[in-house]
Amino acid sequence: MSDNVLSGLAEIVEEVAGVAADDVTAEKSFVDDLDIDSLSMVEIAVQAEDKFGVKIPDDELANLKTVGDAVNYITSNK
Amino acid sequence: MSSGIEVVITGLGATTPLGGDVTSTWDALLAGKSGVGPMTHEWVAKYDLPVKIASELVVDPTEVLPRVEARRLDRSEQVAIVASRQAWSDAGHNDDTVDKQRLAVIIGTGIGGAITLLTQDDLLEQHGLRKVSPLTVPMLMPNGPAAHVGLELKAQAGVHAPVSACASGAEAIAWAYRMIMSGEADVVVAGGAEACITAIPVAGFSQARTMSTRNDEPEKASRPFDTARDGFVLGEGAGVMVLERREFAEARGAKIYGRLAGIGTSADGYHITAPDPEGVGQSRAIAAALRSGGIDPSDVGHVNCHATSTPVGDVAETVAIRKAIGDHPVLTAPKGSLGHLLGAAGAVEAIITVLSIRDGIVPQTLNLENLDPAVTLDVVAGEPRKIKLDAAVNDSFGFGGHNVALAFTPA
Numbered sequence: 001m002s003d004n005v006l007s008g009l010a011e012i013v014e015e016v017a018g019v020a021a022d023d024v025t026a027e028k029s030f031v032d033d034l035d036i037d038s039l040s041m042v043e044i045a046v047q048a049e050d051k052f053g054v055k056i057p058d059d060e061l062a063n064l065k066t067v068g069d070a071v072n073y074i075t076s077n078k
Numbered sequence: 079m080s081s082g083i084e085v086v087i088t089g090l091g092a093t094t095p096l097g098g099d100v101t102s103t104w105d106a107l108l109a110g111k112s113g114v115g116p117m118t119h120e121w122v123a124k125y126d127l128p129v130k131i132a133s134e135l136v137v138d139p140t141e142v143l144p145r146v147e148a149r150r151l152d153r154s155e156q157v158a159i160v161a162s163r164q165a166w167s168d169a170g171h172n173d174d175t176v177d178k179q180r181l182a183v184i185i186g187t188g189i190g191g192a193i194t195l196l197t198q199d200d201l202l203e204q205h206g207l208r209k210v211s212p213l214t215v216p217m218l219m220p221n222g223p224a225a226h227v228g229l230e231l232k233a234q235a236g237v238h239a240p241v242s243a244c245a246s247g248a249e250a251i252a253w254a255y256r257m258i259m260s261g262e263a264d265v266v267v268a269g270g271a272e273a274c275i276t277a278i279p280v281a282g283f284s285q286a287r288t289m290s291t292r293n294d295e296p297e298k299a300s301r302p303f304d305t306a307r308d309g310f311v312l313g314e315g316a317g318v319m320v321l322e323r324r325e326f327a328e329a330r331g332a333k334i335y336g337r338l339a340g341i342g343t344s345a346d347g348y349h350i351t352a353p354d355p356e357g358v359g360q361s362r363a364i365a366a367a368l369r370s371g372g373i374d375p376s377d378v379g380h381v382n383c384h385a386t387s388t389p390v391g392d393v394a395e396t397v398a399i400r401k402a403i404g405d406h407p408v409l410t411a412p413k414g415s416l417g418h419l420l421g422a423a424g425a426v427e428a429i430i431t432v433l434s435i436r437d438g439i440v441p442q443t444l445n446l447e448n449l450d451p452a453v454t455l456d457v458v459a460g461e462p463r464k465i466k467l468d469a470a471v472n473d474s475f476g477f478g479g480h481n482v483a484l485a486f487t488p489a
Contacts, residue, residue: 018146042212049208 002075005052009070012047016040026068034067054078084339085258086489088332089169089320090429091161091269095313095416098137099164103426104433107415107441108462112297114311114417121277129289131296132275133313133417150213151226152191153273157316157422158223159230162267166231169320170332171265180264182235183228184253185318186246188421188476189274190220196276223271223316235263241421243476244384246270247317248424252341252482254321264326269318269425280312286351288388300418301445302385302411303392303457310386313417317425319432334489336432339469340371346479353391353475357398363481364402364471371485373469375403378485380440380470382431385411386418393452395473400455408465409457414444424474424482431472431486438466 010024017036030036036044045056048070054077056064064070092099095113096106106113113133122130139156140148148156162185194217201209216222221239228237236257240249247270254266283289290309292299300311327334344366346359353360368375381399385392392411399407412430419426434440439462446459472484 016146018144039212046208 002071005071005074006067008051009048009067009074012044012051016043016047024067026066026071028067029065030067048074052078081259083259084324084337085255085321086324086327086337087319087335087432088322088327089165089167089171090335090432091164091166091168092315092317092426092429093135093137093139093157093160094315094317094419094426095133095135098142100429104430107412107430108439110415110442110444110461112300112415112444113313114296114299116293116296117275125277125281127277127280127284128291129280129284130293131290131299131311133300133311134275135314152194152217152222154187154191154271155217155222155226157273157314158185158227158271158318161269161271161316161318162227162230165267165318165320171320175330176265178232178234180235181231181233182237182254182257182263182266183224183231183233184238184240184250184266184268185224185227186240186242186250186270186421187220187223187272188241188243188246189272189279191218191222192274192279193276194218196278227267231267233267242480243478244418244420244423245474245476245480245482246421246424247426248428248472248474248482248484249343249480251319251321251338251425251428251484252343255338255341258321258323264323266321267318268321269316270422271316272420272422273314274420275312275314283312290387298445300387300414302383302387302414302443303450303453304446305448305450307387307389307392309388310413311417313419315419315426316422317429319425319429336435336489337487338484339373339487340367340369340485342366342370342483344481346481348479351477353394355390355394355397357394357401359479360395360398360473360475360481361401364398364473364483367471367483367485368402371487373485373487376406377469378403378407378471379465379467380434381407381409382427382434382470382472383409383411384473384475386413391475393450395475396453396455403471405455407455408440408463409455410440411443411457412441414446424472427474428472428484431470431484435467435470435486435488439464
């Protein structure tokens, strides 16, 4: 798993949802652990697309349950 | 009242161009301060707007709210949250003091999330769909301030958002009165919120020729009842009060600021922006407030006027007051200091009226130097006047011909 992607994603989550970047770790669920709602997930996805140069279609976004899921998707699609 | 139910005020909250809370606003008002100053926004010069002054907040809500909370809220919602938290805390309420199904929130706005609408429209135009915030709709909807406060307090008796232009804040308080009197709620958090100091509202009001262009003397621009008045000054802010059924408030040992004895509402049916110069609709609202409160007109010592500093409106209001009450009430117009907070005005000025009764003091109308000879009533000018009040009325009127009068009495 890419540490650069993880730390970059953590910065976005902190900016959008106010979760401390240190708490954004691979095993955490966006909804259940980090209390991030569907509206904030859209914002996070758009910022991640810009930051990492990937496309995250809505049907893929729905599958990204944990921070690790997102890091793996971004790493293998950029 | 025959029902035996009384409505009392137990908590106050505000953020205004005079101060970040109720106490600082009240102190600045009595000290004769003005909230009006030059606008420094880049769009003022960009569009060469004829109006270059406004009455902007002393304490920016983003300085008070956590960063992430603030970024999810339109500015009109931010000020509603700030004022509501103050009022809720001032009332001594917490999560356990009232059954949520007996708690309502009613917060009006005149314009709603105009800043969000314009910001997001710019993003769509410049960057396309992807950059439009998924929070756009909840941030721009005019029920947003009420919805956010209602959600925070988990109010379940009802969450409402009256939209009646510059009468919205007062209409929210009138609506609260009705909910308590009808038995629908024990506690209502009610008021108004407005934050639309941005290009389109300023341009639109300018084109309607309703705003002061006294750009070289901002502090003197808002001058209700003065012969040299030339329009209102756009302001922003929020005012919120906690209203309760008296028995409920007394049972929990709450402090009581005063009583909302009666309310009256009416519509002019005259013109979309101009008030009826004969003041017929306005006087009907005032008379209805006194009637519903069981108040004799001779007992009304004071009227906190809507007077916005426009040539036509200020005089029409005094005609209405004479019709409904008589020649004896002492008048003031706080917009001389505050500017015009549109949908928040009625709520902030209702708070001022409550404090006038509590403290026995009527603030002066700032900048009233030469009383318009068409005004034959006693308007406080120069300095505050001490006067014991048995009853006072707060007027609020809005574009569309909406009229609201609130009649307050001591605790």
